[in-house]
Amino acid sequence: METSRDDFVIALRSAFLKKGAQQRFSLLSLIFFSIIFLILGSLNFKTTNYVKIAIEEIVYRSSFVVSIPENLLKDNYLVVQNYLNLYKVNEKNIAKLKEFKSKNISKRIIEYENIRLKQLIDDYFVVGNEIFAKVLIDKKSPFLRSIIINKGSKNNIKLGMAVLDDIYFIGKVVEVNYTTSRVLLISDINSKIPVSLEPNNIQAIMSGNGNEKGVIEYISETNLKNKNEKLIVFTSGMAGLYKSGIPIGKIDKFFFSSDTGIMVDFYKDLSQLKYVKILSFKKEFLNSTIKVEGNVSKADIENLKNSKNENINFLKKQKEISGEIRKKLEDQNSLLNKQLIKLKKENKKLNSLVKKTNIISSQDLDQQKNIKFLELNLLYGNKCSKNNFKNILKKRYKIGTPEYKACVLNKGKY
């Protein structure tokens, strides 16, 4: 028992401490050295960082050179595969082209409408600073999904910049060296992108699954009205890092799974990246002029300019028409003013007439009352006057008093 333990210790000591004929360091010292490297690296020690940057600069360049044979092999493999699928792909492409052509028209209309509506609500457009880069290393490690590009701080690349392939979002810059940078792809488990799912406008976070798919996180099943509905995944622009509305992928009915969550099928094959576009976004407020996004093609810019000119012409015509209308309205207004003055004068005349007639009518009434009184006075005056001796004991009134008048009008009744 004692001997076997001794053997184990001797073998272990020999393995870790013994130096070979051409070895300068023992295994144990190198292990310690790598642990020190790890600790200093995690503590962000300045010297280690400089060493790291220097190694990275050397390794990225040399890795690109070393990768040439493998890349050749890979490219040939893909070329053969493409040739095998050529006929099927062609048929599919023709069908898709027809579909896209029709969709493109409606898309452009929606784009212009969107620009106008954003202008209307004083929303901002995000202008991008475009940098094109070549993919130096695309390792596709089973654990980490990242690529190395040939642009670094020298070319104004900054941490967190969005990386696009064509118009599709593929990742963000996570490490910047002087002439190279590392891009963390959206398929990596560690990438967390705020996204929105359309239609329904569901907000969520998307991370990679380590393979060629994305996973939607922090979303409840109740958000999904129809589970079989196909959804499109865009950047939501929530964190303010990226512009909203950059397409990422789609969610098919097929990828809904209770085990893996909601799987996103990316629009771009992240294993086939050759050239990428790095964009930084800044907010710009629009008041009257339309500003065009940085990633729009020349044709789109021309179209937009044409539409702008059309808009100006349209507005000019509208101005002319409104001028004419204004002139007509002014004429009408002056006419109406004159009529109004006339009517006011007539009104005054009529008012004076009405007053006169009122006076006359009131005089007529008085006259009629007087005539009636005189008639009744002839009949019943003796019953009401004090002058009559017969009525001396009865209650009588003096002639001409209002009581006498009332008595006469009441036909001699008191």
Next chain:
Amino acid sequence: MSSSTKNIKLFLYKNFPVIFLFVVALNETDFNYLNLKYFSFNFSYILIFYYSVKRSQSLGYIYIFIAGLFNDVVVGTPLGLSSLIYLILCGAAAYLRNITLRPSLIKDGIFFLITILITNSLLFIALNFIFDYELQLFDQIINITFTFLLYFLFSIIFNFCENYLMSNNNVR
């Protein structure tokens, strides 16, 4: 055989493992572009373990250490982690070499499996719990399985290459 061919063979025989190690570290030859869902392996583990067991003098520890640093930079893991894993692998291989009297491919393979299980566990713990990287255990298991299975295949290939380079040339 001409002397130049002999010299090339001699050079290749002596330096082939180191050259190959650096190519693998810089390039990470793993056939991931085949897009096979459940397929990944670590070729550098196989290379280091095989040559540390069979011909320890062909791979210097310092070269392995540097290759590990290069691999860290290429893959994006913290600097020094791959070096540590490679050196532990070397240590295990050196221990196996010390205790082995009669070499056997099966025994080497089983010892290799135990070693990569330990090293990958270390890697997983270090990345997941210390450096906050998210790794999938299932991917690791697939990687370990294929690395183990392919060890036998590559052992035979390496053995064949060694025999070829040694043939008609007493380079040992």
